[in-house]
Amino acid sequence: MKTLWLLIVMGLSVVAVLRIVEAQERRGPLTREKIEGAIVKRIGDSTLATEIRTHQLAFTPDDEFVKKLSDLGAGPLTIKEVKKLLPPPLPQIEMVNVSGGSFQMGSPDTEVDRDKDEARHSVTVPYFAIGKYEVTQAQWRAVMGTNPSHFEGDDLPVENVSWNDAKAFCSKLSQMTRKTYRLPTEAEWEYACRAGSDKPFAFGSSLSSAQANFDGNYPYGNAAIGIARGKTTPVGIFPPNGFGIYDMHGNVWEWCEDVYNERYDGAPTDGSAWLSGEDSTRHVLRGGYWGSKSRNCRSADRLGNGPAGDPDFYFVGFRVVLVTRN
Ligand SMILES: [Ca+2]
């Protein structure tokens, strides 16, 4: 009798395992046909819904697709209705193409409020594409599923992220979009920030709180005293620089790929990241934040911050670079 029960249990286990294997085989790569099938069945399968969502950057329902759905028995649907049925897509991250060029990285000895870690040196940066805005909380949430920010709002920059967190975002975003995103190198960041200007700011020799989010009690040059907002502002509300990039001065400090070195001696001159240094857990931050004096928002200003897990990252965010073949 015992043997019989044992045989039955073993038989059922084998059937269960086979079912799992079959289900996995059925899953396979996500195809247009699968999306059609899912919509005809009104999705209903959460794993498939997640798959569709993460692949949507490459999928847009068109008239032909809608007709096919109708033929398959989904009934009459408009593109708008199909879009509603599809799980929300990943938010697009707008990029700005930056032509390469040579520039003087760092500040001249005559620049007011400069620090000694800004020695001028010539760098040639190849073409790259950089985020038009700081990464927002909506974008962070769509990729990471969480929101670490101290000040909350979809269009506010994500903050309170360590360098490791920012790196994790880049790698997950790359996986989801099947593109390659990374942090800017320090040279790329400064080149993008300057937008061709050799003055302290992309906007020239002064900075007021009408131009950027920083502590307006400490303006630069002949700018008038302005307000100190005391918090992050939605990305893109201040005028862009000459390359069409926003918030390079202020709002949140931005992580770069590079290890922070107090002296530029031995720094790469080809725009690549400097990955070694005295303390490889300390990385470069650029651009100042909402509570900075103007001096820390200068194009050449640098800050090293460090090891992951440091508290008080609520003034630190980042933007991404998209690796393209160009
Ligand atoms: Ca910024």
Ligand SMILES: [Ca+2]
């Ligand atoms: Ca500094």
